[in-house]
Amino acid sequence: MGIQMNRPREPFKVGNLVAQPGTRSSGYCSLEIDGEALELPVVIVHGERPGPVLAVTAGVHGGEYVPMVAVREFVLGLDPTAIRGTVIASLQSSPLSFRNRSPFINPMDGKNLNRAFPGNPNGGPTEQLAYWLWSNVISRGNYFVDCHSGDIPEVLDNFAGVCPVGTPGIDDASLKLASQFDISRVVLVETEGSSITAAAHAGIPSVLVEVGGEGRWSPPEVAVQRDGLHRIVKFAGLLNVDSEPRTPLPGFKSQRVMCESPGLWFPRLAPGSSIEAGALLGVVEDPFGAVLQEARSPVPGVLIYGLSSLAANTGDLIACIATPM
Ligand SMILES: [Zn+2]
Numbered sequence: 001m002g003i004q005m006n007r008p009r010e011p012f013k014v015g016n017l018v019a020q021p022g023t024r025s026s027g028y029c030s031l032e033i034d035g036e037a038l039e040l041p042v043v044i045v046h047g048e049r050p051g052p053v054l055a056v057t058a059g060v061h062g063g064e065y066v067p068m069v070a071v072r073e074f075v076l077g078l079d080p081t082a083i084r085g086t087v088i089a090s091l092q093s094s095p096l097s098f099r100n101r102s103p104f105i106n107p108m109d110g111k112n113l114n115r116a117f118p119g120n121p122n123g124g125p126t127e128q129l130a131y132w133l134w135s136n137v138i139s140r141g142n143y144f145v146d147c148h149s150g151d152i153p154e155v156l157d158n159f160a161g162v163c164p165v166g167t168p169g170i171d172d173a174s175l176k177l178a179s180q181f182d183i184s185r186v187v188l189v190e191t192e193g194s195s196i197t198a199a200a201h202a203g204i205p206s207v208l209v210e211v212g213g214e215g216r217w218s219p220p221e222v223a224v225q226r227d228g229l230h231r232i233v234k235f236a237g238l239l240n241v242d243s244e245p246r247t248p249l250p251g252f253k254s255q256r257v258m259c260e261s262p263g264l265w266f267p268r269l270a271p272g273s274s275i276e277a278g279a280l281l282g283v284v285e286d287p288f289g290a291v292l293q294e295a296r297s298p299v300p301g302v303l304i305y306g307l308s309s310l311a312a313n314t315g316d317l318i319a320c321i322a323t324p325m
Pocket of ligand 1: 060064114151
């Protein structure tokens with residue numbers, strides 16, 4: 001025991017990036033996928049003393065800007081000499097999606113990175129990227145937060161998401177992570193291949209947090225994610241201070257309404273609107289004004305996000321309605 005107690009704390013490595021105890025290390029992690037060099041901006045805040053690891057991702061969807069600004073402000077605002085344990089933050093998890101302003105997908109193969117976790121080192125480009133993020137960042141956390149917003153053509157009313165796995169210790173902790181954010185609801189997410197689904201099933205308390213959208217990054221929206229992350233640092237025990245009690249968020253299920261034919265989308269309701277079953281969410285029209293689809297809500301609830309671009313294609317999500325549990 002004595003020998004172990006005197007052993008110096010190890011540096012923390014994420015790919016080629018190394019942080020010594022009591023320091024913050026910022027830099028690019030280099031990886032190569034099918035001959036294409038990718039540079040992922042990562043920050044490690046490695047406390048002097050041992051403790052939990054908090055893993056945070058932004059930019060899994062490269063057109064979601066609130067998280068990229070909020071997570072950056074969060075990690076640069078942490079004092080590495082004050083925390084115990086380690087924070088790992090991936091600031092732009094799908095760098096070519098960011099550079100190309102590609103909503104929803106990784107332009108390397110047109111796939112949605114948030115359907116590819118935990119990834120596959122022998123799969124296609126998006127599966128390889130998911131595997132790198134999974135093995136270097138997400139799976140190393142004792143807690144995991146995946147920060148999102150509506151994408152460039154999406155409007156959204158802020159919410160958190162958790163994936164229930166039936167293990168009380170994990171599900172309770174995931175709900176407590178969600179309640180650290182100043183938002184109004186938590187939605188149960190069981191999407192196969194999403195980052196929090198993979199993490200929760202691996203036994204890591206995890207939360208998705210969705211704030212803002214439409215390619216914007218307003219200071220009040222950034223503050224919602226940044227300040228919630230700072231509360232999570234206290235909740236997770238990385239600072240030697242008590243976490244303030246938080247009110248649990250009301251739980252919701254969600255239902256998606258999809259576009260049935262290509263056309264022009266005219267939404268009728270703003271996110272956050274309360275709606276009855278059968279309410280008209282909007283219409284899809286052809287270029288000349290003929291109605292191709294009247295999109296109606298199959299359930300009563302709250303419109304939590306939807307498409308805001310005029311262009312709509314078959315299979316696009318045009319509205320998502322949350323219903324209280
Ligand atoms: Zn997203």
